[in-house]
Amino acid sequence: MATYAKRRALLISSSNLHGFGYLEYCTKHIKDFLGSNTEKVLFVPYALHDRDAYAAKARAKFEDMGYKLDSVHEFSNPVEAVKSAQAFFVGGGNTFRLLKTLYDENLIQEIRKRVVEDGIPYIGTSAGSNVGTCSINTTNDMPIVYPPSFNALNLVPFNINVHYVDADPTSTHKGETREQRILEYHEVDNTPPVLGLREGCMLxxxxxxxxxxxxxxxxxxxxxxxxxxxxxGADLSFLLKMTS
Amino acid sequence: MATYAKRRALLISSSNLHGFGYLEYCTKHIKDFLGSNTEKVLFVPYALHDRDAYAAKARAKFEDMGYKLDSVHEFSNPVEAVKSAQAFFVGGGNTFRLLKTLYDENLIQEIRKRVVEDGIPYIGTSAGSNVGTCSINTTNDMPIVYPPSFNALNLVPFNINVHYVDADPTSTHKGETREQRILEYHEVDNTPPVLGLREGCMLxxxxxxxxxxxxxxxxxxxxxxxxxxxxxGADLSFLLKMTS
Ligand SMILES: [Ca+2]
Ligand SMILES: [Ca+2]
Structure with missing residues (x-):
């Protein structure tokens, strides 16, 4: 049985929060998490179509925080880039596109191994947090591409719903509320807990x-x-104790 | 090459509309579509977990409109039920659950054949309209189960987004708007048009x-x-001319 003693992950609901700039509200959390031993972060831009633009945006912000940033899409061998990474930052966008590309590039097992066995810190925002969990079954995104599985990095044995919002009681829209969608998921046998992370919140x-x-x-x-x-401030360690 | 001369489908955005009862706003459209030659409708309840309750609700409404209703889940052999159906009504709920079950029960090709070759009328609401198109890539639903493909009944060669809503300019939420999600889909090569059907609207x-x-x-x-x-009233026949 795997031990998770070295595992470190910061799973952020969203990179944006109303009234703040990109990653602004969680800058302190990211710096506290990475600490001063990390020099360089490996960015995973696969959730967005324009990887160059996304990497430039992330690089500017991380340099601002005092870290260098490489983007995995700039390497001819992404697996080697993962093997030598000091830290991961997996950005948001479309969860299906992100997960499919991680499979296409053979990075699922490699990233998981680095985090769980080598203690390499993992930062995810939005789709990047979804793929950090056991599966993407509770993403809000549109299924624009077909991944070979919904199983994900499985750094934690439960699901996260990012950008979580409670129902608007004044709404006249007849599509399902977020809560109704999560309850539909729990109609399926043996489904794990779902942590609905509001924007402005992280685990x-x-x-x-x-x-x-x-x-x-x-x-x-x-x-x-x-x-x-x-x-x-709530201690949610009990969520890690479920068998995954 | 297939001819679609016999094809008949009524693809409804949603069974519910603010201020109306179940299927109330589209009762006249359904009756006009089925006409007086249809005695009985075959209901597909797979999008919801409680199939018995869903069939009872649909049956009450269709009996009200003057039609008998069988639910496909009540047959020991769903393929045979499809083969002898006079009309299909595929209800909404979760699109992934619906499509997966249609594959599990080997109904994809059977239903398609009945509609395209035999001219059996197809009524879909919400998820039932999504699976009537070429694929479920533009569903709003949560991917609670993993279907063997996102390809669907392909009664029409384009995608539909049901419950379509324009962005709320006053929103402070940072999740993607519906339009942004559809534009993400169109970043993928060779993706077909997406018809965003507002609640209260049907094709x-x-x-x-x-x-x-x-x-x-x-x-x-x-x-x-x-x-x-x-x-x-708009004529959208040009959407049917694309090769599928
Ligand atoms: Ca997203
Ligand atoms: Ca739905």
Whole structure:
């Protein structure tokens, strides 16, 4: 059985929050997470179509924070780039495109191994947080491409719903609310809990500890139980104890 | 090359519209479409978890309209039920669950054959309209189960986005707007047009003719072009001419 003692992940709901610039509200969390031993971050831009533009945007922000940034799409051998990475930053966009490309480039097992076995820190935002979990079954994105599986990096044994929003009681729209969508997922047998991370919120995972950070909190949906609201600072380590 | 002379489909955005009961706003369209020669409709309830309850709800409404209704899940041999159906009604819910079950029950080719070759009328609402098109790549639903393909019944050679909504300019939410999601799809090579059907709107397909019905209109997204707004009554037959 794998030990997760070295695992470190910062799973952020969204890179953007109303009233803030790109990654601005979580700058301190990212710097605290990476610390001063990290010199360079390996960026994974696959969730967006224009990888060059996305890498330039991420590079500017990480250089601002004091880190160098390479983008995995700039390497002729992405697997080698992952093998020598000091830290990962997987950006948001379309979750299906991101996961399919990770499979196409044979990076799923490599990234997982680096995080779980080598203790390489993993930062995800939005789609990047979705692929950090056991599967992308709870993404909000449109299925624009067909990945070979919905199984993902499985750094944690539960699902995350990013950009989580409670229902708007004044809405006249008849599409499902986010909660209804998650409840549909839990109609499927043996589905794990879903942590609905509001924009402005993130989960810090270190070994077998998980703590909610940020300002906005999260709602946890567990199959067959009432959903539970958690505030920033909440200890969610129990979510890591499920067998995955 | 297939001829589509017999094809008849009524692809409805949603069974519900604010201020109306179940299928109420489109009752007249359904009755006009089925006409007086149809005695009985075969219902496909696979998009929802509770098939018995869903069939009861659909049956009550169709009996109200003067039609008998069988639900395909009540047959020990769903393929045989499809082979003898006079009309199909495929209800909404979760598009991934619906499509996966259609594959699991070997109904994709059977339903397609009945509609295209035998002229059996097809009514879809929401997820039922999505699976009537070439693929489910533009569903809004959460990918709660993994279907063997995103390819669908391909009764029409383009995509539909049901429950289509324009962006709310006052929103502070940072998840993608519906338009942004469809534009992400069109970043993929060779993707067909996407017809965004607003709630209260439907597409009537008869042979090689397609007309927009209902009250609310639709927005058409074509790869590499500006999107175009269409009003009820618009002739969209050109969408059927694309090679599929
Ligand atoms: Ca997204
Ligand atoms: Ca749905």
């Amino acid at each position: 810090l995972v270190e070994g077998d500890k998980a703590v909610l950070q940020g300002e906005t909190g999260a709602r946890l949906f567990t199959r067959g139980e009432d959903s539970v609201q958690y505030s920033p | 009537l397909v008869e042979g090689d003719k397609a007309v927009l019905q209902g009250e609310t209109g639709a927005r058409l997204f074509t790869r590499g072009e500006d999107s175009v707004q269409y009003s009820p």
